Amino acid sequence: MTELARDIVERLKVAAGPAGWSEDPDEIAPHLIEWRARWHGKTSLLLKPDATDQVAHIAQICNETRTPLVPQGGNTGLVGGQIPASGEVLLSLVRMNRIRRVSPEENLIIAEAGVVLATAQSAASEARRLLPLSLAAEGSCTIGGNISTNAGGVHVLRYGMMRDLVLGLEVVLANGNVLNLMKGLRKDNTGYDLKQLFVGAEGTLGVITAAMLKLVPQPSSYVTAIASLRNVAAALPILNDLQGATGGQVSAFELIQRRALDLVLREIPGTANPLAGEFEWALLIEVSNSAVLDATEATELVLSQAIERAAIGDAVFAKTLRERESLWRLRETIPEAQRKQGVSISNDISVPLARLAEFIDLAETEVHKLLPQAFCITFGHAGDGNLHFAILAPDHEPILTNLRSEIENAVQECVWRLDGSVSAEHGIGIAKREALRRQKSVQEIETMAALKRALDPNNILNPGKLLPAGLT
Amino acid sequence: MTELARDIVERLKVAAGPAGWSEDPDEIAPHLIEWRARWHGKTSLLLKPDATDQVAHIAQICNETRTPLVPQGGNTGLVGGQIPASGEVLLSLVRMNRIRRVSPEENLIIAEAGVVLATAQSAASEARRLLPLSLAAEGSCTIGGNISTNAGGVHVLRYGMMRDLVLGLEVVLANGNVLNLMKGLRKDNTGYDLKQLFVGAEGTLGVITAAMLKLVPQPSSYVTAIASLRNVAAALPILNDLQGATGGQVSAFELIQRRALDLVLREIPGTANPLAGEFEWALLIEVSNSAVLDATEATELVLSQAIERAAIGDAVFAKTLRERESLWRLRETIPEAQRKQGVSISNDISVPLARLAEFIDLAETEVHKLLPQAFCITFGHAGDGNLHFAILAPDHEPILTNLRSEIENAVQECVWRLDGSVSAEHGIGIAKREALRRQKSVQEIETMAALKRALDPNNILNPGKLLPAGLT
Numbered sequence: 001m002t003e004l005a006r007d008i009v010e011r012l013k014v015a016a017g018p019a020g021w022s023e024d025p026d027e028i029a030p031h032l033i034e035w036r037a038r039w040h041g042k043t044s045l046l047l048k049p050d051a052t053d054q055v056a057h058i059a060q061i062c063n064e065t066r067t068p069l070v071p072q073g074g075n076t077g078l079v080g081g082q083i084p085a086s087g088e089v090l091l092s093l094v095r096m097n098r099i100r101r102v103s104p105e106e107n108l109i110i111a112e113a114g115v116v117l118a119t120a121q122s123a124a125s126e127a128r129r130l131l132p133l134s135l136a137a138e139g140s141c142t143i144g145g146n147i148s149t150n151a152g153g154v155h156v157l158r159y160g161m162m163r164d165l166v167l168g169l170e171v172v173l174a175n176g177n178v179l180n181l182m183k184g185l186r187k188d189n190t191g192y193d194l195k196q197l198f199v200g201a202e203g204t205l206g207v208i209t210a211a212m213l214k215l216v217p218q219p220s221s222y223v224t225a226i227a228s229l230r231n232v233a234a235a236l237p238i239l240n241d242l243q244g245a246t247g248g249q250v251s252a253f254e255l256i257q258r259r260a261l262d263l264v265l266r267e268i269p270g271t272a273n274p275l276a277g278e279f280e281w282a283l284l285i286e287v288s289n290s291a292v293l294d295a296t297e298a299t300e301l302v303l304s305q306a307i308e309r310a311a312i313g314d315a316v317f318a319k320t321l322r323e324r325e326s327l328w329r330l331r332e333t334i335p336e337a338q339r340k341q342g343v344s345i346s347n348d349i350s351v352p353l354a355r356l357a358e359f360i361d362l363a364e365t366e367v368h369k370l371l372p373q374a375f376c377i378t379f380g381h382a383g384d385g386n387l388h389f390a391i392l393a394p395d396h397e398p399i400l401t402n403l404r405s406e407i408e409n410a411v412q413e414c415v416w417r418l419d420g421s422v423s424a425e426h427g428i429g430i431a432k433r434e435a436l437r438r439q440k441s442v443q444e445i446e447t448m449a450a451l452k453r454a455l456d457p458n459n460i461l462n463p464g465k466l467l468p469a470g471l472t
Numbered sequence: 473m474t475e476l477a478r479d480i481v482e483r484l485k486v487a488a489g490p491a492g493w494s495e496d497p498d499e500i501a502p503h504l505i506e507w508r509a510r511w512h513g514k515t516s517l518l519l520k521p522d523a524t525d526q527v528a529h530i531a532q533i534c535n536e537t538r539t540p541l542v543p544q545g546g547n548t549g550l551v552g553g554q555i556p557a558s559g560e561v562l563l564s565l566v567r568m569n570r571i572r573r574v575s576p577e578e579n580l581i582i583a584e585a586g587v588v589l590a591t592a593q594s595a596a597s598e599a600r601r602l603l604p605l606s607l608a609a610e611g612s613c614t615i616g617g618n619i620s621t622n623a624g625g626v627h628v629l630r631y632g633m634m635r636d637l638v639l640g641l642e643v644v645l646a647n648g649n650v651l652n653l654m655k656g657l658r659k660d661n662t663g664y665d666l667k668q669l670f671v672g673a674e675g676t677l678g679v680i681t682a683a684m685l686k687l688v689p690q691p692s693s694y695v696t697a698i699a700s701l702r703n704v705a706a707a708l709p710i711l712n713d714l715q716g717a718t719g720g721q722v723s724a725f726e727l728i729q730r731r732a733l734d735l736v737l738r739e740i741p742g743t744a745n746p747l748a749g750e751f752e753w754a755l756l757i758e759v760s761n762s763a764v765l766d767a768t769e770a771t772e773l774v775l776s777q778a779i780e781r782a783a784i785g786d787a788v789f790a791k792t793l794r795e796r797e798s799l800w801r802l803r804e805t806i807p808e809a810q811r812k813q814g815v816s817i818s819n820d821i822s823v824p825l826a827r828l829a830e831f832i833d834l835a836e837t838e839v840h841k842l843l844p845q846a847f848c849i850t851f852g853h854a855g856d857g858n859l860h861f862a863i864l865a866p867d868h869e870p871i872l873t874n875l876r877s878e879i880e881n882a883v884q885e886c887v888w889r890l891d892g893s894v895s896a897e898h899g900i901g902i903a904k905r906e907a908l909r910r911q912k913s914v915q916e917i918e919t920m921a922a923l924k925r926a927l928d929p930n931n932i933l934n935p936g937k938l939l940p941a942g943l944t
Contacts, residue, residue, distance in 0.1 A: 105826055106825045106826050152659055152661075164636070179915050179916060179919060180915075181916070184824065185857060185896070186855075187624055187896040189622050190894065190911045191916075191939075192923055193672055194916060194919055196665065197664070197668075200663075200664065216715075217712075217715045217720055218716070240576070243689045244689040244763065249719055292769065293717070293718060298765055301764060350658065350659045351657070352656065354575070385657060420655070421657050424660060428663055440662065443650065444651060447651060448664050455919070466663060467663075
């Protein structure tokens with residue numbers, strides 16, 4: 001892309017307000033690289049407006065002058081969607097960080113796009129409600145980014161993805177018009193539900209400036225247990241029994257391969273295996289209690305029935321908050337233990353619920369064909385069909401690095417053979433835009449491109465992201 | 473619209489297959505009028521294909537020849553969306569009535585568009601699962617229509633609208649391409665979530681031919697209670713306390729005005745008022761029990777606290793299934809008791825949760841300005857902000873009939889003043905397409921029209937519905 005014309009730069013600076021822009025390379029630099037440093041962006045202009053009408057004015061100028069614009073929230077995305085790869089103007093929403101309203105009575109919060117997720121969680125908590133989106137980056141990711149990437153996390157099984165929490169949106173369109181979709185009605189069948197368009201669109205159809213999100217009752221405590229599992233196929237019937245027994249109160253159902261647990265036990269100080277006997281797979285299970293309804297007995301009943309039919313070998317319940325933390329530590333430190341092994345290839349995939357075991361077998365087989373010394377570990381949100389499948393080769397790192405794209409392709413082929421998704425949570429961004437051609441049918445990609453052309457005919461909003469090249 | 477060209481008719485008949493069409497006015501007639509007889513359609517050709525590729529071929533011919541097409545399911549819609557008002561070809565999906573798969577393990581069902589809702593509910597029930605969509609027309613409405621109108625019903629508070637149950641869709645586009653969105657993954661962040669476009673689009677963006685829907689655990693029983701309420705504003709805190717105490721297991725929270733109850737007691741044989749004392753408002757409350765967790769005590773606790781603070785006067789719990797049925801009869805027969813009063817004006821509206829009381833006061837005041845003798849009754853799904861507000865005038869029917877559109881407009885103005893929706897559940901169809909201009913901003917309507925043009929550039933799919941005239 002060519003240099004930005006000086007007059008356009010000046011107009012954009014005026015639109016963003018006196019404190020709303022920077023041309024200082026030092027200030028811009030941290031916005032151009034994400035934490036894994038896989039994509040390096042470049043830009044000469046950072047805009048950081050703090051009001052919706054400023055964003056609208058910026059979009060209008062960009063549209064009129066055909067100037068590409070990349071929206072960015074907390075810069076925690078893993079697929080490069082937030083990076084100005086070709087010198088685009090960078091539009092940071094972090095100064096739009098007001099919480100406009102919290103209503104515990106109506107169970108909703110209105111937050112601007114730049115509000116950090118943890119800040120919104122705290123505001124909900126102060127109102128004695130739960131904002132159920134929770135993920136590792138919550139201390140720095142923003143509400144706008146969470147919506148633009150349809151964020152997932154650890155509570156999806158119970159409360160859904162970010163899409164399910166969005167009651168309303170305020171969106172600046174490519175032409176600078178503002179769509180105010182903030183009525184937040186629980187029921188409203190008057191025409192197309194436009195807010196759905198912008199959830200997960202990675203900033204390619206509009207710039208989200210604020211959102212109304214659902215809040216839910218705070219659970220008063222949790223029943224937490226770990227259990228050794230006969231095999232992966234035994235997991236789903238246990239989940240269904242638990243959901244039936246508790247009326248759908250299961251809030252976590254995490255699958256952990258023994259190999260992953262062993263890495264944790266070796267690498268993370270203070271961890272210990274709580275389970276007796278031999279096993280290749282474990283489940284970490286959590287069920288929500290309300291102040292009045294305690295699901296402990298229901299959970300015990302289901303797990304003891306699973307033990308009777310040998311679906312489970314051993315099960316251990318957390319009896320204190322501290323024991324709960326110890327059990328969660330076994331799951332949450334897997335990525336850290338994995339990083340300590342050096343180079344690895346991570347995959348965030350999903351498959352139909354009934355095909356989890358099949359995927360793991362197939363993917364391990366295909367990876368071993370390419371690299372017999374590979375060491376595969378699987379863990380993740382089994383209740384959502386979402387697995388993290390990682391490939392390590394501690395003593396053969398150079399080979400693993402050389403084979404990276406071959407191995408990634410092989411894993412993706414396994415996903416497609418089982419009708420799964422090569423991006424369950426993380427999105428497409430730059431990283432997977434060409435993989436989209438295999439993930440989706442021609443009809444789907446053409447329909448996506450038609451939507452993009454309808455909403456952003458000049459292709460100014462986050463060009464080069466999400467859609468395969470040559471379509472817009 | 474002009475007569476259908478004979479050669480187009482012949483091509484469409486071939487596309488629909490030997491048993492897939494009718495030109496017999498007697499067979500066509502029941503498809504042209506809905507049960508309230510407010511819209512009368514006309515057409516010379518009914519197509520009734522039984523396979524997706526036939527629907528695709530039909531759309532392709534219609535698109536090529538610019539022949540308008542009106543999709544129809546069970547013909548139970550209340551706003552005329554399913555009626556060929558101008559001689560369009562009528563496309564009935566009722567022969568696409570196969571249940572392709574039920575998986576209790578994966579908690580999903582795949583049904584073709586023409587499957588009757590009650591049939592799908594039974595198939596889920598046989599698999600010991602609940603398909604939670606439930607509404608008055610369930611014996612004749614179809615899955616395709618339920619999705620195209622984003623159906624609501626009595627379980628929305630607990631399980632959401634139809635949109636929330638759609639895991640996958642198969643859709644024929646205007647150009648005859650088939651979008652297969654049937655992976656049904658619980659998590660899939662690979663691009664725009666195209667299935668959202670077609671939910672609630674009333675057949676204007678594509679023809680739904682099949683769907684994958686979520687199933688949930690069957691509740692084993694219910695806690696059902698009726699309570700007299702101090703005033704409408706007292707309802708929401710009780711709902712929030714109940715949701716907190718039960719972990720969100722409230723499945724019904726229905727507001728009933730005393731006037732509506734009195735109509736039922738007078739008109740419906742075998743009904744009796746279970747509540748002691750004076751009251752103007754009542755609540756019908758239902759909470760789900762699982763096999764292991766009984767919410768009775770939690771519900772009793774919350775209601776007794778409400779009695780202590782005088783939010784509730786009296787509360788009565790159903791102790792048997794028969795008593796449960798008696799309580800529900802008081803709510804479910806309100807429309808029947810209303811019909812026995814003769815002419816009435818019904819409104820299906822929603823407002824923000826905190827504004828229910830304000831709406832009722834305002835709407836009654838405005839209606840009485842136009843017709844002092846009007847008798848208003850309010851009932852509905854208070855937990856969703858969705859009220860049925862009906863106006864009767866038993867001794868002044870001709871005046872009520874004369875004032876119908878003035879009164880409807882006045883009620884709609886009240887809704888808009890409170891940021892509500894003039895169609896909470898029923899959709900837009902023909903009935904409310906001009907009201908849409910007040911319901912939505914110019915930006916919203918323009919965006920809707922842009923989507924319509926992008927997906928149906930020749931405006932062949934259900935033209936004249938949902939969007940205001942002159943936009944497509």
